Amino acid sequence: MRKKIVAGNWKMNKNLAETETLLSELKSKLGETSADIIVAPTFVNLYNASQALKDTTIDVAAQNMHQAENGAFTGEIAAGMLKNIGINTVILGHSERRAYFGETDELLAGKVDTAIKHSMRIIFCFGEELEDRKSGNHFAVVESQLKNGLFHITAENWKNVVLAYEPVWAIGTGETASPEQAQEMHAFIRTTIAKAFNNDIADQVSILYGGSVKPNNAEEIFAKEDVDGGLIGGASLDAESFSAIANAI
């Protein structure tokens, strides 16, 4: 059985007090979801978040990290620093990192290696832009993002990988991929992994969908066979909405 996962990517939102409020609301509202729940606050609030959630099953992820072990990289955060404060999961390759901070597949391959070296769970994000979909290039784009950023890992390392397909045109736009479009891409991703690795790995890896998932559309997206949960942006900033989404799985 693949793991069902609902993760909230808070992006650059919520100060410390707001983080603590949202976490305590989530603790009381989340209920009996069968999914693994992950929240990703900003770096400055990661330690407090992990302390606040210490006695719960909710996991805390970083939204990014640097590929080097340490050194003269002003403003950056190393994997070892995250591990040291109890953070074992990292989101890599989010489209906003790719678009606004110039993260390339090659750079991400290095971050993946560092995360693996530190035995971190990776939520690896990828997805096509609108022009790619319009030109029918979306499968090729997704395949190349996976191959160039991730597929150099060994079969053994897949146990620490979660995939998040996030079509860029659906992020923060209110426009979701239809459940059928999500299913079609997720099935393609699984087939691509099966060809490059093997069926077991393809069957086992959780593939999340991200892009304007809301309480009113989560259930039909999550119902699709190859959709194992979601990576939620805007709707994860509100306890009511995020809990409703988590409970829709």
Ligand SMILES: O=C(CO)COP(=O)(O)O
């Ligand atoms: O980018 C996302 C999650 O990482 C999705 O964001 P929205 O849910 O706000 O579209």
